Amino acid sequence: MTQSNSPLLSVKNLSTSFHVGGQKLRAVDEVSFDLATGEVLGIVGESGSGKSITLRSIMGLARRYGEVTGEVVWQGENLVTKPEAQMRKIRGKDIAMIFQEPMSSLNPLLTVGVQIKENLVAHTELDKKARHHRAIELLELVGIPDASRRLNDYPHQFSGGMRQRVMIAIALASSPKLLLADEPTTALDVTIQNQILKLILDLSQELGMSVILVTHDLGVAAQTCDRLAVMYGGKLVEKGSTRDVLCNPLHRYTMGLLQSVPENVEPRTPLFSLPGTPPSLMNLPKGCAFAPRCAHAVEACATTKPPLEGTEHQVACFNPTQAPDGAGGQS
Numbered sequence: 001m002t003q004s005n006s007p008l009l010s011v012k013n014l015s016t017s018f019h020v021g022g023q024k025l026r027a028v029d030e031v032s033f034d035l036a037t038g039e040v041l042g043i044v045g046e047s048g049s050g051k052s053i054t055l056r057s058i059m060g061l062a063r064r065y066g067e068v069t070g071e072v073v074w075q076g077e078n079l080v081t082k083p084e085a086q087m088r089k090i091r092g093k094d095i096a097m098i099f100q101e102p103m104s105s106l107n108p109l110l111t112v113g114v115q116i117k118e119n120l121v122a123h124t125e126l127d128k129k130a131r132h133h134r135a136i137e138l139l140e141l142v143g144i145p146d147a148s149r150r151l152n153d154y155p156h157q158f159s160g161g162m163r164q165r166v167m168i169a170i171a172l173a174s175s176p177k178l179l180l181a182d183e184p185t186t187a188l189d190v191t192i193q194n195q196i197l198k199l200i201l202d203l204s205q206e207l208g209m210s211v212i213l214v215t216h217d218l219g220v221a222a223q224t225c226d227r228l229a230v231m232y233g234g235k236l237v238e239k240g241s242t243r244d245v246l247c248n249p250l251h252r253y254t255m256g257l258l259q260s261v262p263e264n265v266e267p268r269t270p271l272f273s274l275p276g277t278p279p280s281l282m283n284l285p286k287g288c289a290f291a292p293r294c295a296h297a298v299e300a301c302a303t304t305k306p307p308l309e310g311t312e313h314q315v316a317c318f319n320p321t322q323a324p325d326g327a328g329g330q331s
Ligand SMILES: Nc1ncnc2c1ncn2[C@@H]1O[C@H](COP(=O)(O)OP(=O)(O)OP(=O)(O)O)[C@@H](O)[C@H]1O
Pocket: 018, 019, 020, 025, 027, 045, 046, 047, 048, 049, 050, 051, 052, 053, 054, 065, 216, 281
């Protein structure tokens, strides 16, 4: 995982709200993080914590149906305020996204070859012959055997894991610098899941491509990510190297997530058994959103939202498992 000093992407105070039945639902609340070139960042948290909407906000998709504020700094420009026509050029070219269910993004009526080549037409200068060769190369790159023949197959002729590989090949057609992966392996069984995670990791290393991986599965995050950001109630509550966050969790929520991972995880086993329920994003408490579920809450937790504090390993908690390393700065 090659990393340079200046971040490839800098997300600053990103917030996204929806208006639902006359009320405001704050799905993403003042989220900030940096991403280095070649880095794999995991965003983890329970269902509904705002992980997917964070990715969609970065990609400029959430603003179609929500209100997005803050900054997504990409090559010196704020994508949040970038006109849609310009965003369209960045989306799918420099920044590509893959989803949990490839069938929802693949066109069932077109062969995978046509779909890869469409992306090559849109984002490269290659001529017809070169596009054909590149399409074969891309299928080979993602580990699809007999690639030149399989270019002529339709999505339904591939298995779930192979379809996810096809999705990745399409995403890679434009040689993106950043891949946003939203639960890309959740629908797959555990063996195939591991193969796809390895593929994403290998591609990141080979191509120097940065990845943001959204997952509710700490095992997936542990295998794949350099750093982790833990989300709760639309906020980042802990952020640090994967080792620090998983081996030395500072937030009680992260600790709860870890404690609820069974020793021998069966595929598709529900991982979380924290007491209580996640907060309603329409009616968030005044203080820390986790306080109602936290056995270690102190007085301030009910009235004040804890800021993210620390340097390399950060936590937003008034009573963490231990004091974070320093105070204040964003990594
Ligand atoms: N278009 C929308 N309109 C209103 N609310 C939305 C919309 N899209 C998402 N939400 C809400 O925003 C919150 C965050 O959703 P998000 O999909 O980011 O959660 P998540 O952490 O990715 O969980 P999951 O893994 O279940 O997708 C949820 O409460 C969801 O219901």
